[in-house]
Every structure is written in C-alpha cells, then in structure tokens.
Amino acid sequence: DTAVSQTPKYLVTQMGNDKSIKCEQNLGHDTMYWYKQDSKKFLKIMFSYNNKELIINETVPNRFSPKSPDKAHLNLHINSLELGDSAVYFCASSQGTLAGELFFGEGSRLTVL
Amino acid sequence: QKEVEQNSGPLSVPEGAIASLNCTYSDRGSQSFFWYRQYSGKSPELIMSIYSNGDKEDGRFTAQLNKASQYVSLLIRDSQPSDSATYLCAVKAGGFKTIFGAGTRLFVKA
Numbered sequence: 001d002t003a004v005s006q007t008p009k010y011l012v013t014q015m016g017n018d019k020s021i022k023c024e025q026n027l028g029h030d031t032m033y034w035y036k037q038d039s040k041k042f043l044k045i046m047f048s049y050n051n052k053e054l055i056i057n058e059t060v061p062n063r064f065s066p067k068s069p070d071k072a073h074l075n076l077h078i079n080s081l082e083l084g085d086s087a088v089y090f091c092a093s094s095q096g097t098l099a100g101e102l103f104f105g106e107g108s109r110l111t112v113l
Numbered sequence: 114q115k116e117v118e119q120n121s122g123p124l125s126v127p128e129g130a131i132a133s134l135n136c137t138y139s140d141r142g143s144q145s146f147f148w149y150r151q152y153s154g155k156s157p158e159l160i161m162s163i164y165s166n167g168d169k170e171d172g173r174f175t176a177q178l179n180k181a182s183q184y185v186s187l188l189i190r191d192s193q194p195s196d197s198a199t200y201l202c203a204v205k206a207g208g209f210k211t212i213f214g215a216g217t218r219l220f221v222k223a
Contacts, residue, residue, distance in 0.1 A: 043213040104156035
C-alpha cells in the first residue's frame with residue numbers, strides 16, 4: 001500500500017489549459033504539503049494544510065489553488081498554465097505541524113508546451 | 114542569502130571511501146535538521162534527522178550539527194555505488210516550513 005500517492009504521475013498539456021493533481025495519504029497524518037521541484041532540482045514549498053486548514057501559503061501565483069477536502073487528501077488545481085509551471089510537483093505529509101519527517105509521494109511531472 | 118546552502122557538486126568518491134556533504138543555514142532559530150536522499154526520477158526519502166549539537170550515527174551515516182556555526186554535515190562511510198544520489202539538506206525553524214537546500218549530487222565510483 002502506497003503511503004502517499006499522487007495522480008497523475010505525468011501530465012503533458014498546452015499553455016493556457018487548466019489541470020489538477022490529486023494526493024492522498026494513508027498514514028493518518030494531519031498535515032499535508034505541496035512542493036515544487038524545478039529543473040535544477042530545487043525543492044520549494046508552495047502550500048501546507050493542517051486538518052484541512054491552510055497554514056502555509058508561499059508566494060505562489062493565484063493560478064495555483066490547493067484544496068483539502070479532508071486531512072487525508074490535498075489537491076492542487078492550476079489555471080492558465082504557463083511554460084514556467086513545468087516542474088515536478090511533490091505532495092508530502094507529516095504527523096503534526098512540528099514534526100520534521102516528511103513523507104513524499106512519487107511526484108507528478110508536469111510539462112507545459 | 115539563500116536560507117539553506119549546499120555545494121551542488123557533483124562530489125565524486127571511490128567505492129569504500131568516506132563521502133562528506135556539507136550544509137549551512139541562515140536562520141539561527143532553526144531547531145530541526147534533516148538529510149534526505151533523492152535518486153534520479155524518484156522522491157526524496159529521509160535518511161537522517163538531528164536536533165542537538167554533536168554527532169548522530171545510524172549505520173554508515175553520521176550527521177553532525179554545529180548550531181553556533183550554523184552548519185550541518187553528513188558523512189557516509191564505506192560509500193557504495195548505490196549511495197549515488199542527490200542529498201538534500203533540510204531545515205525547520207520551529208514554524209511549519211521545512212526549507213530545503215538545492216542538493217549535492219554524489220557519485221560513488223566502483
């Protein structure tokens with residue numbers, strides 16, 4: 001059983017389209033995250049939810065909108081995709097907000113043409 | 114100044130040697146420090162965490178923390194080709210965010 005699972009693993013789409021990535025964790029954690037890893041492998045936090053409440057919202061364009069329907073799920077919707085959005089998006093979870101260890105999903109590679 | 118800095122490498126060591134990976138951080142209030150390993154095309158996985166000054170050993174891995182110097186390191190003894198990966202230093206300052214360095218690529222030559 002995969003602890004943190006993301007779908008889809010690969011997305012290839014045209015500029016201007018809208019896309020969503022879904023994430024689910026079965027670890028019983030109450031905090032979930034979205035990280036973006038660019039072509040230089042730099043892993044940057046975007047959002048975090050704790051028990052469905054948004055607790056981290058980094059300087060990310062408004063085109064990115066996270067949603068957490070419950071503490072086991074965190075989705076990411078991206079409107080009006082741009083070339084610069086091409087990256088690998090990782091979902092992660094942790095037990096509580098103070099816990100250090102992050103458990104990552106396999107990543108969703110987004111390519112915008 | 115970047116919050117978490119690492120030498121991007123690549124660092125190349127022969128099999129059986131000690132690989133030494135270094136990291137510095139800017140926030141003096143940082144409390145938790147981590148090393149993640151990321152194989153090409155895979156997700157990061159935690160290999161070490163350290164919270165107090167000194168050394169922490171786990172198998173072939175030793176993490177070292179010096180809060181006064183704002184410095185964290187990871188030593189890999191008896192390096193194996195399977196250790197070839199990117200090693201990410203991560204720092205948590207007591208808030209909710211874990212900040213990652215850009216990673217150091219390690220190559221272990223057989």
